[in-house]
Structures are given as C-alpha cells and as structure tokens.
Amino acid sequence: MELLLQQILSGLATGTIYACMALAVVMIYQAIGHLNFAQGEMATFSTFVAWQLLAWGVPYWAAFVLTIALSFVAGVLIERVVFRPLHGAPALSHIVVFIALLAIFNNGAGFIWDFTIKSFPSPFGQTTMFGSMLNAHQAGMIVCTLVMLVLLYLFFSRTRLGLAMRAAAANPESARLVGIRVGWMIALGWGLASAIGAVAGMLIAPIIFLEPNMMLGVLLYGFAGAVLGGLTSPVGAVVGGLVVGVVENLAGTYVPVVGSELKLTIALSLIILVLIFKPSGLFGRAVAKRV
Amino acid sequence: MTALLSVKGLTASYGDGQVLSGVDFEVQRGGVTVLLGANGAGKTTTLRALCGMVRRSGDIVLDGAPIQNLSTEGVVRLGVAHVPDGRGTFAQLTVDENLQLGSITRRDRRGIGEDVERCFTYFPVLKERRGQQAGTLSGGEQQMLAVARALMLRPKLMLLDEPSFGLAPMIVKQIFAIFRTLSESTSVSMLIVEQNAALALELADHAYLLETGRVVFSGRPDDIRNDPTLRRSYLGY
C-alpha cells in the first residue's frame, strides 16, 4: 500500500513535467493548429541557458526567472521570424520547419555546451519527506508547477490580454473584427509555450541530467498527455500529463515485463489508442475541420 | 453633412474571380446609408473589402485618412465595427466575454462598464444570459449580441450585414428601433446591407443599388419609392 502511494506520488511529480510539456504543445496547437516537435529541444536549450547562468555564478532563482524571461522572448521571436511567413502553409511545410528547429536547437546546444551529460542543481535538495514518500525536489516540482498553472489560469481568465488570446485562438476572423492583433497573440502563445517548457526543463534536469537529448522522451510523454487530455483543452493537457506520469510509474513497477525499457512504448501505445478510440481526447471538443 | 467614408473605384476578388468592379459610394457623418441588391450582387463583399477581409483595391477614405492598405484590425481600431453575416460572435465564450471583446481595444475601464450597462438596457435578454456561452443563445439573441458587441467599440462607423436575417418580425423591429435611437442620439454613422429594403429605407438618408459588382443607382430613399421599376424590384409592390 505504501509502495503504491509512493509510486503514485512520484508519478505525479514527473507527471507535472509531462503536464507542462503537454500544455506547451497544446498552447501552440491552439494558436496555429500544428504540433510543435521542437518543443522539447527548445526546453532543453533553455535549460542549458539556465545552466550557463548558474555556471557564471547567478543565484538559482535569479537564473530561473531570467531563463523564463529569455525563453519567452525567444519563443515570440521564433514565431515572428520563422512561423509568421508560414501562416496558412500546408502541414508538411510546418513539419519540415519544426524538424529543422529541432535539429538546430539540438546541435546548437551540443555545439555550445557539448554532448556530455551535466548535472543540474536542485534548489530544493534531495531530502526525503512525507515518511519517505517523496524527496524534496519532487515536492518542489509539484509546487512550482502548481504555482505556474494557477498564474496561467488567472492570466487567461482574469486579464483582458488573456481573453484576447483565447478569442484569437477560438476564432481568428472574429478576433480581427474586434481589433485584436491576432498575429501578436499567436506570438505571445509561442512565448508562453516556450517559457513553460523552460520551467519543465529546469525542473526535470536535476533528475535526468542535462544533455542535448534530455527532453526527447519527456516530449513524447508530453504528447501522450496532450493527446490523452485532448489537444483542444489546456486543462485536459495538464490532467493528461499527470495521468501519463502516474501510469508510467505504476506500469514500470507493477508490470514486470515493462521494466524501464518499455516505458516509452507505453507512451506511444497510449497515443495510438487514444487516437483510435477517442480522437478528441478526454476533455477535448471534436472540431469540425475548417475548409 | 460631410462624408465620413468615401469609397472610389473599389474592386475586390476571391481567388481569380473579381466580384466588385469599381464601386463608388459615400457614408455621411452621422448618416445611415443602405446598400441594396440581389443575392450575389456583392454587398457582403463590399463590407468585407472595407475591413480588409478580402483582397481589394481602390480608394477608401475614412475621416480623411486612406485605409485601403490597413489590416482588418487596423481598420477596426479606427472605429469601424463590422457585424458580419453569420454574426461573428465567439461561440465558446460567454456573453459577458463577448461584450468585453467588443471593447478590447479601448482603455477606459469606466466607459466600458457604462457601455455594457447600456447594451443591457437595449437588449435586456443579454443581461439574463450574461454568463452563458454565446453558442447556446438563440439565433435572435446571437444577433443582438453581435450588435451589442459592435456597440462596445464605440464605433464611428457601423457596418451591418443583414442585421434582420433570421429574426422574428418583433425582434427586427426592436433592433431597427435601436439603430434609429443610436443614429439620432449619437454621432455614429451606419452602412446597412439589408434584404428588408422597406425597413432599411425608413432609416436611411441615402441608398445605393448594387448589381453584379457595380453601383447602378444612387439616391434618396424617396427616389426608390417613387420610381415604379425600382419600387417593384426592391420593395416588391
């Protein structure tokens, strides 16, 4: 029983990271209707930036906040420079550019900081808590993500800018007719997604070590979470990410054949199963295709 | 009266097909202009061209400034509120949120609050439904919301595309009564596209008839009422 509870809790802790990645993916999907395959590499690159700031002696939380800000700006710039010209281009063009971005960030990180793994500090430490159910870093991950989600919720539900972003995603043409600069709302969505990814990267790095391919598996779980929750629902993405984290952990522990090797297979199978049986996900709306 | 909006040689096209071929018209400051024409004449396209929602060329001057090269949001920000055909409300958002969005470009919090209340006095049913998703409103209620949303901009110019479409006669009367109040008590100008020509002409100070992308007649409402041919084609008696 205790083992079960512990597995669920630590699954939730990693689940928060999947939830962040799922949310980042959904945010861009809502804005432009495509899945950003480079989301993981962008997050990794952000984490390297944080690592560099720490190496230069910047205090942890200052580096944390600065990295989030830089990632936000970079996300906005990527949209303005790379994706704005692609507006309305077919899916394949987007996929090619996503893959190019992925390669650029991956190789860029490797080129600047090389491919050897680096340890990344935790501001929370590793002491165990709650009768050894969780360690401090895992608890910190959960708290940080919760704070971020609450802030995002308040932003989208209480501010006029948040409302404008929702309107632009829901109905771009009507949004223009009330004077919303839809292009900038999309860019802001990229900025937010990029910032959320940076948080996820910095929180997971102390556990899985920093290297250019760090987020590859994580992004797959994030996709699984996003698809499970429904690509049209930010809340669904968060719930989906958490569920994937727990399922992954429980399967690894209780299903002997799964072990740690087959965990990724579980994520991929989950994506395929959801797409076959409930394409709109648990929380999503089925969207009629616009023509 | 001087012209608030003056349009010369407006052309517009979808893909290859040119739909407007050199349309000229004006909307007077504080006036109501109506645009009549058969189905497919290009009325909706004219309104869309004014807001940059289709590819267009020609001269469009609003309040002395050329706007033919502005984006849709740029035109709207100059005080042009378009109630498109199909209403253009945000179906997943609430009535309140739709109204807030109507005023999203404004900064005067107090004025926005007052305007919401003003919309609720025009359309009391919207107040009852304020927390409801716009998509769950009846067609008539959605049309009221679309008009209210446009008013939230405190527009100089309202572009209304068949505001009576699909509404019960009672509601149509109500909406047109509100247009009359607006036009008499505020400085807003209106360009109305309407199939219900009789009703629209009562409100208008000027009318244009559009036929296959061209203005074929321009005159006062009485000129249409007094011309037997025009009366028969557009007023049906």
Ligand SMILES: Nc1ncnc2c1ncn2[C@@H]1O[C@H](COP(=O)(O)OP(=O)(O)OP(=O)(O)O)[C@@H](O)[C@H]1O
């Ligand atoms: N999105 C579009 N793509 C291609 N052609 C279009 C499009 N929208 C309208 N048209 C064409 O443009 C012409 C004018 O259409 P428009 O909608 O402006 O007419 P309208 O005067 O508003 O008619 P109605 O009274 O039926 O609303 C029509 O021949 C129509 O087929």
Ligand SMILES: [Mg+2]
């Ligand atoms: Mg029309």
